[in-house]
Amino acid sequence: MSSPAITLDIQDSVAWLTLARPDKRNSVDPAFALRLHELAERCAADPEIRCVVLTGSGKFFCVGGDIDAFSAAGDDAEAAVGALARSFHAGIYRLATMEKPLVTAINGPAAGAGLSLAIMGDIALAADSAHFTSAYSAVGLTPDGGASWWLPRLIGTRRAQEMLFTNRRIGAEEAVSIGLVTRVVPDDTLHVEASAVAKALAKGPVRALARCRALLMESANAGLHDQLDREAASIAKSAGAVEGQEGVAAFLAKRSPHFV
Incomplete structure (x- = not known):
């Protein structure tokens, strides 16, 4: 039996969702998308869970869609990518609208769909090593995961246009200065900082x-x-x-x- 694409660990009323495909840089494939939706529904429904943290394993947070899977679809790419996006979006929407706060602990680079996952946190903590790239137009694609909704609201239309059209890499410190994330913390204290924030939120109203x-x-x-x-x-x-x-x-x- 293969390992789950995302793991769930509940501690002190906080649910930790960890993207668990480090060998694939935590990229999004159909199993990932289904698992995200499954766990989002569970977190939303469980009254014992009062806050959710989303983070990655390995050196990357999430590099977006699994391009190998896109390529393997061949002539069926339109149908396959459409199905993947809709499945992925079901989990995104549940996390964004559940009746409990979401913290994102961005442990490394976030690109494409990973950018969308990273910036949707109510509190978004970025490790020093994190950086952010749209990446979509670099491979002839357009945003998913809500990037085109979140970016203008967080950083303004002009900056959103630059990110989506040029794929310029945004470092962690710049991400804070433009409002893309909440704050930057050292790599080795990211988990501790995220845990402290999440526990405080879980004890709140x-x-x-x-x-x-x-x-x-x-x-x-x-x-x-x-x-x-x-x-x-x-x-x-x-x-x-x-x-x-x-x-x-x-x-x-x-x-x-x-x-x-």
Whole structure:
């Protein structure tokens, strides 16, 4: 039996999803895409999981689609790549919309679909050795994994155009300066830093964080009036929920809140 393309390890209410094809630089093939969707659904549904971390194994985070698989499809490439993209996108969408926070711990280079996976974290931590490349147009392809949605929102249309059209490599420090990732940490402390962030989020008001995720997603295409209505409904619901009541009580009592 072959090893899974992505492994799952649950520690202290945090689910660690580790891309586990280091010999293929964690590239995306059909088994990878199916596994991503399977684990995303499990993480979203399991009430014991309060935060998810996505990271890679080996020296790379993820270099994108498995080009060998694309080539092997031959004349069936259009159908094969379309099926792979739709399968991959099912996992992407679930991770992006689940009601718990996502941390990406980017342990090395991220390109193509790997870029999409890297930048979708609510908190995106990049190791010093990480760098980011669109890579699609270099092989005559176009973005997948949500890159064309995330990039303009994170770094602006002009920078997104440059990344997609020229495939210029963005180093870790530049990635922070333009808003592509949250911060850079030394390679040898990435796991420790990601763990600390994830544990703190897992101890936080996860339902309120889920509503924050939803508001940010909706704001991309919402008018101000509609977004204000959404915010009013969301804060009202949060205030009436256990987390909101605990947060207010803890504030008034001058103690730390207990959200778990």
